[in-house]
Structures are given as C-alpha cells and as structure tokens.
Amino acid sequence: MIKLHGFWRSLASYRVRAALRLKGLEFEEIEVDLLKGAQFTPEFDAVNPQHAVPVLEIDGLHLVQSLPIIEYLEERFPATALLPADAAGRARVRALAQIAASDVHPLIVPRVRNYLGNPLGLSEEAKVAFIQHWFKLGSDALEARLARDTETGSFAHGEAPGLADVVLTSHVLGARIFKTDLSAAPRLGALADRCLAQPAFDPGGMKQML
C-alpha cells in the first residue's frame, strides 16, 4: 500500500494527494502534525532529514518533494496522464507548476513566516502583506501565461486536469487562505474552481480556512 506522510494544511501534500486521486491510486495517509512539531522527531528524521512533508512511501522508497513525487507516479502509473504526450507540452506544464511551486510557495511556508517573526520582528500585518505580495506576483505571472498561451483550455493545458492544475489549485488555495486579492487573475481563479468541483481536488481541512 502506498503511504503518504502529509498534513492537512500543507499545500505540497495537497498536490500529491490530488495526483494520487486523479490516477485512482489507493493510499493511506499518515498525518505529520506540523503544528505540533511532529516533523522534528527522530522517527520522522529517519523518513526525511529535511523535516518536511510530503513524503511518499512506495516501491520500498521514501520519495520527497511534491513535483518529483508526481513525476515518479506519472512514470510508474502512466494511465490518466498528468503530463502532455509532447516534449513542448511537458515543458510548458512543468514551467507553470514551477512558477507556483518554486517562485511563490517557498516564500510563504511556516519556516519563513516564523523567521519573519523571529528574528526579524515583523508584525502580523507585515507578515500577511509579505505573503500576499508573493501570491499576487505569482498569480499575475500565471494569469499572463494562461491568457497568452494557445494551449490553455478549460484546464491549464487542454481539457483534462494534470500536473499544472494540481499545483495551480494549491496556489489558489493558499492565496485565498491568506485573503490575497486575485481579481487581476480571473482565469487562474476560474481554473482552480473547475478543479475544486472535482472530488480529486477536495481541499479537506483547508475548507474551513477559505
């Protein structure tokens, strides 16, 4: 049985969970309560020395980092493809995913918010402004891409949800949780709403924060 070490409010765990569900794969989720510091126990250090979720236990491996995990699932279980069949399409989808997962998400995770508080001494208001700033910048970049590229369909790349949709929906969920103004990114918001209407994209415990 595939095991996902994740947490309900981790956007990166959400991506892997949605990808597993889109592929129809059975899995068991093991909660790593980041709010209680469960990622810093010796048990979890043995699972991932970076003390981060998600970790996917599969085929005797402990895979880390959400995008490489999804690429692995795509290679092992090609049915219900999450990446396009052509190299140019794959490059586009991976780039959309990176704009959200690399250019924005690392700036808004708990360890960065903690650092902004201590040692930097930022107020809650300044912390939220910091988070909203990067969500907005990334959303504008994604919106420009979605508006400009002819490959954009009902979903990020054509008419079925895939890797980019999983990551873009995690981005929109995060942006909404932090009350970011996404009015300049209507395509991105509509795309996330189309995804969120599907069971695979169920945001679980994050619903109460939206």
Add this chain to the structure above:
Amino acid sequence: MIKLHGFWRSLASYRVRAALRLKGLEFEEIEVDLLKGAQFTPEFDAVNPQHAVPVLEIDGLHLVQSLPIIEYLEERFPATALLPADAAGRARVRALAQIAASDVHPLIVPRVRNYLGNPLGLSEEAKVAFIQHWFKLGSDALEARLARDTETGSFAHGEAPGLADVVLTSHVLGARIFKTDLSAAPRLGALADRCLAQPAFDPGGMKQML
C-alpha cells in the same frame, strides 16, 4: 541555433548553461542585464511575461524555468544523460535539485532582497543574515541526503555529473558569493569543487564574486 536569454550572475541561467555544455550543444547567449532592468522592457515581456531569466529559444519555443528547460533538453537530446535511467534514481535527482532550486533559491533572488529593503527596511546586515540562513538550512538538508544515500558517488548520483550536480553547484556558488558558512556541508562543497573543475561548470563572471 539555440539561444539562451540569460545573465552572468543568475544562478538559474548558470544551470541551463552548464546543462547545454554538458550535452555539448552549441548555443548563443543573449544577455538580459537584470541590473539595468532589461527584463522589464516590452521586448523582453514578449519573451517572458514573468520578466525572469533564463529563457531558452529552441525548436520555435520560448521555454522558461531552469528545471523544465533541462528536462526538455534531456528529452530532445538524450545523449550524455543528465538524469538516471531508473525511475527511482530520477526521483532522487529531481528531489535534490528541488531542495536547492525550490526551497532555497527563491528566497535569495534580487526581487526578495529588494522587498527586504523596501518596504521592510532591513539593514544590509540583516539581509545578508537572511540569505545565509536559507543557504545554510538547504545545505544542511542536502548534506544529510548526500551522506545518507548509497547512490551518492563522486557526483550527486553516481560517477558522472547530471541535473542534481548542475543545481547543487549553482547553490554552492550562491552560498559562497554570500559568504555562507558551509563547514557543516563538506560533501556538498567537495561535490561542487569537482564540478567546478570541469569546463561545463565554468562560473564565468561569478568568479570575481567568489
């Protein structure tokens, strides 16, 4: 002819340049002077609405984001493979790359340093401490992986340089430019030095900053 829109001190451009060289591909580099704001001209907006380098012009496409660009090169030009042949190995190499490219690099780029100065009003000293903090945290995570994984060889994954080495060397270059204490990551430093001894990894103009 392949064209790389890049900049001499962009760590992400460096990754693509090193990958092109490792694969022995001819390319022309077009400098986008980030210090002069060349990324914000209407001409460059047409190339990349995210106003970031690198952009790779190839096969009539404008590819963005360093890791998806390198994945594209790997698919189009499989000779001198930069990713392992097995799915588990590819997942490991991609994860090592993401630890550096996603968990660290987005925190230290000019747009974040600028935000720390204005509106946050941080001193130069606090900015440098911020940058060093994330470089050190990422280096410790990479060191733990390299030390623990049996796949580690003279390079990040076995005995030839690949995607992970390209990204880890860009990480070490950045860490050294900002005078980060990497004494707790000796394997990572030695790996970067082995790479830097090869012509493909020439740091060009960054040499003067080391």
